[in-house]
Amino acid sequence: MQLQRFIRDFVFGMEDGLVSNLGLVLGVYVGGGSQFAILLAGLASMFAGAFSMSAGTYLSAKSQREVYDHEIEHAKRSLKNNPKKYLKEMRKILRLEGFSKQEISILIKHFEHHNPTTFVTNYIQKKVGITKEKLDAPLRNAGVMFLSFLLGSAFPVLPFLLNSTSTAAKIAISLTILALFGVGVAKTKFTHRSKFKSGFEIAAVGIGAGVIGYLVGLILSWI
Numbered sequence: 001m002q003l004q005r006f007i008r009d010f011v012f013g014m015e016d017g018l019v020s021n022l023g024l025v026l027g028v029y030v031g032g033g034s035q036f037a038i039l040l041a042g043l044a045s046m047f048a049g050a051f052s053m054s055a056g057t058y059l060s061a062k063s064q065r066e067v068y069d070h071e072i073e074h075a076k077r078s079l080k081n082n083p084k085k086y087l088k089e090m091r092k093i094l095r096l097e098g099f100s101k102q103e104i105s106i107l108i109k110h111f112e113h114h115n116p117t118t119f120v121t122n123y124i125q126k127k128v129g130i131t132k133e134k135l136d137a138p139l140r141n142a143g144v145m146f147l148s149f150l151l152g153s154a155f156p157v158l159p160f161l162l163n164s165t166s167t168a169a170k171i172a173i174s175l176t177i178l179a180l181f182g183v184g185v186a187k188t189k190f191t192h193r194s195k196f197k198s199g200f201e202i203a204a205v206g207i208g209a210g211v212i213g214y215l216v217g218l219i220l221s222w223i
Contacts, residue, residue: 006140006141006144007187007190009057009141009144009145009148010144010148010183010187011148011183011187011202012053012145012148013053013144013145013146013147013148013149013151013152014148014149014151014152014179014180014183015152015180015183015202015205015206016049016053016149016152017046017049017050017148017149017150017151017152017153017154018152018153018155018156018176018179018180018183018206019176019180019205019206019209020045020049020153020209021042021045021046021049021152021153021154021155021156021157022155022156022172022173022176022206022209023209023212023216024041024042024045024156025038025041025042025156025157025160025172026156026169026172026173027216027220028041028042029160029164029168029169030218031218031220033164034164035160035163035164038157038160038164039157039160039161042153042156042157042160043157045153046149046150046153046154046157047150049149049153050145050146050147050149050150050153051146053145053146053149054142054143054145054146054149055142056145057138057141057142057145058138058139058141058142059138060136061135061136061137061138061141061142062138064135064136065135065136065138068135087108090108091104091108094107094108152179152183155172155175155176155179156172156173156175156176157172158172158175159171159172159175160172176206177203177206177207180199180202180203180205180206181199181200181202181203182199183199183202184198184199184200184201184202184203185198185199
């Protein structure tokens with residue numbers, strides 16, 4: 001399994017779990033919620049969010065594959081029924097990509113007489129903008145999203161297992177910021193960006209969400 005293919009879902013799941021649950025538990029805490037209420041809200045958000053996000057990821061990845069497969073089958077039928085139209089379109093595509101007339105003629109002749117399957121694959125890749133090898137794996141991507149969201153959303157909740165004091169809230173904020181920073185640093189293994197900048201970027205988003213959750217809870221506590 002190539003980890004690069006799942007880094008998007010890992011970062012998305014971790015960041016969303018951390019940010020959404022931090023805002024939620026802080027909102028309930030500042031709003032005067034009891035320890036039980038904070039834990040109930042946090043745990044419910046953990047599992048509901050994990051299932052929702054993984055289901056969305058699965059359906060999205062599956063739809064992507066279905067669109068690709070449909071385009072492949074449609075192109076095969078159309079090429080068989082009206083080859084001149086599609087060969088003409090391919091000529092235009094190759095011309096835009098910088099091929100010379102001679103090179104285009106050679107490629108089209110090869111596609112037409114020797115390897116129509118290669119033509120269909122290349123045509124669809126250029127039309128849809130993705131190769132079959134780059135398509136998401138629905139179950140694997142959904143699994144990565146589920147586990148990463150569950151893991152991320154656990155950090156803001158764990159401190160409240162002990163109590164619902166300001167100390168627990170401070171620890172939740174600290175853990176969440178550290179986890180967000182860690183996610184940013186971890187993704188630089190594949191993005192090769194500055195570790196500090198990447199970590200700070202994601203941590204800043206989490207801090208912003210935490211502030212919003214805190215303010216919402218504070219405002220509601222005044223009503």
